[in-house]
Amino acid sequence: MxxxxxxxxxxxxxxxxxxxxxxxxxxxxxxxxxxxxxxxxxxxxxxxxxxxxxxxxxxxxxxxxxxxxxxxxxxxxxxxxxxxxxxxxxxxxxxxxxxxxxHSRWQHITQWLWQALINRQSLRRAPKVAHQHYDLGNDLFTRMLDPTMSYSCGYWRHADSLAAAQTAKLDLICRKLQLEPGMTLLDIGCGWGGLLHHAATHYGIKGLGVTLSSEQAGFARERCQGLPVEISLTDYRTLTGQFDRIVSVGMFEHVGRRNYRTYFDAVHRLLAADGLTLLHTIGTNHSSSGHDAWIDRYIFPNGELPSVGQIAAASEAAFITEDMHNFGTDYARTLRAWDTNFRHRWPEIAAAYDERFYRMWRYYLNCCAGAFEARDIQLWQWVFSPTSRRQSYLSSR
Structure with missing residues (x-):
């Protein structure tokens, strides 16, 4: 279909x-x-x-x-x-x-064959999710998300609101990366620029953000105006240069198992010898080539959730795992907050969409919340250092 x-x-x-x-x-x-x-x-x-x-x-x-x-x-x-x-x-x-x-048996067979024959996240296919999902319209996302425009799991450990949880998440990432003034930070899949804005404002870094979404890029450039931050419509696989720190938040779900090693090879090539990189990603409990058919068709085309084993296998040749932090149940609370915002502010954008879209979006948010509550999927933050790094690492919480 x-x-x-x-x-x-x-x-x-x-x-x-x-x-x-x-x-x-x-x-x-x-x-x-x-x-x-x-x-x-x-x-x-x-x-x-x-x-x-x-x-x-x-x-x-x-x-x-x-x-x-x-x-x-x-x-x-x-x-x-x-x-x-x-x-x-x-x-x-x-x-x-x-x-x-x-999935029916036929759906399992079809997915296995598709994954075996096609790289669903190739350079040519990668922009599809940006056009279908992230370019839906900033009118939608500005009403659903918090003021930082963070479209990933908030950190609710000491937070009592969505905005506080997302700000805490941004700061947690900066502390885990041990950012210092003057460092260069590459944000792979930078979204609407919230992390780079926070890191430049509070930690004094110089940043480059890459995304495949024109809507995100335009918004990020405007919000980071006046800061030492550049936003580029670029696939991470084509980047050159070197950075003190590299981060990716909510983008690895679009990389795909056939490209996990490619991702880590690119990060290793771009990262300074004594650098650190943080990967913030949704993950699944079991290694698989499958994906939810409804999510794949209507929300995140060509998406694929990694397992611990797949991430470890793809990274171990070039990186040391310094830290791994799971706070997946926080995502259920985040998704419920997004759903509340979406419902309350729907009348402001209803004329631009239709009833089927409204039901689709609420189904997406609530299904994902239920999956995190069930512990069927997880949210991980991994910190890696290249094998050339000699400094010890102490993680933040």
């Missing part, structure tokens, strides 16, 4: 609110594995609890049985079912084995 309609399709018109037919009960022909999953997770279709989904369209069952996670997400976008506590519904599914049921 084709990928999600481009932004112009989302913004073409608003669809009227769908009328809700009578609840559709669970059919007897539903695969036993799916029925058992619902029983283990204590989920009752059309039940009265917040995590019980309300199914409005009988076509929902065949779509889920055939297309699994893809069908579940697409039918939600189409208004075929609703759930008051969508994040808890997903959490319960994943805790009780939903990951194993998220």
């Amino acid at each position: 084709s990928s999600i309609s481009p932004l112009t399709e989302h913004r073409r018109s608003r669809s009227p609110a769908a009328t809700q037919p009578a609840p559709a009960p669970v059919p007897r022909w539903l695969p036993h594995s799916l029925q058992r999953l619902l029983e283990r997770a204590d989920i009752r279709i059309n039940g009265s609890r917040p995590w019980d989904p309300q199914v409005h369209d009988r076509r929902f069952w065949r779509r889920v049985a055939m297309h699994r996670s893809l069908g579940l997400g697409e039918s939600y976008m189409d208004g075929w079912w609703d759930c008051q506590a969508l994040d808890e519904f997903i959490r319960r599914l994943l805790v009780h084995g939903g990951t194993q049921e998220s």
